[in-house]
């Protein structure tokens with residue numbers, strides 16, 4: 403073993419030991435200790451280079467160490483880091499302008515995590531359904547979600563997660579979720595009755611050691627599901 407490899411093994415063992423004593427063990431990790439990144443490459447404590455196909459599970463699209471990103475972060479760190487949502491600052495509306503332009507959607511809702519984005523979407527769907535249940539009609543409240551999916555760790559996102567072993571330890575969860583077999587448009591149509599407020603996005607991602615995979619709906623299934631939702 404080279405000296406660099408030995409020192410990485412020691413550093414990794416120290417971090418793993420510290421985490422095992424100090425953190426709640428909610429994540430399985432791969433046994434690699436990253437120290438820096440550049441462009442689309444990551445470098446571990448040994449200096450070994452990895453081509454990064456994970457990109458923070460799809461949320462780190464700008465790569466690592468881009469000069470423009472570093473410059474903006476440094477400049478802003480010198481001015482102002484955080485002021486809460488109680489006040490205005492120059493950038494939220496500007497970012498929302500760019501996001502709505504790219505996405506074609508009307509408005510933005512900023513959250514700190516994917517699971518909060520899912521919570522926000524579920525709440526929005528229920529609120530919309532309540533507002534539009536005309537003349538005392540029964541509100542739509544059910545959410546159709548996919549089997550074997552993952553949507554996050556907060557209660558409603560967890561309730562929508564179609565993997566029993568994630569849900570079971572925390573039951574009872576938020577009611578109203580109904581699971582549809584992935585890629586099964588007939589099952590979706592059967593369950594898409596008048597009580598349904600929303601369906602979750604059919605693309606499913608999951609990444610943990612020994613279980614790294616992303617599923618996409620089969621050809622035609624996504625558009626057929628969209629047509630069913632639009633009706």
Ligand SMILES: Cc1ncc(COP(=O)(O)O)c(C=O)c1O
Pocket residue numbers: 459514515516517518520552553554555605606607608609
């Ligand atoms: C498909 C999917 N949805 C939602 C989430 C939750 O995102 P976050 O971990 O940022 O709360 C994840 C996270 O792995 C995910 O893979």
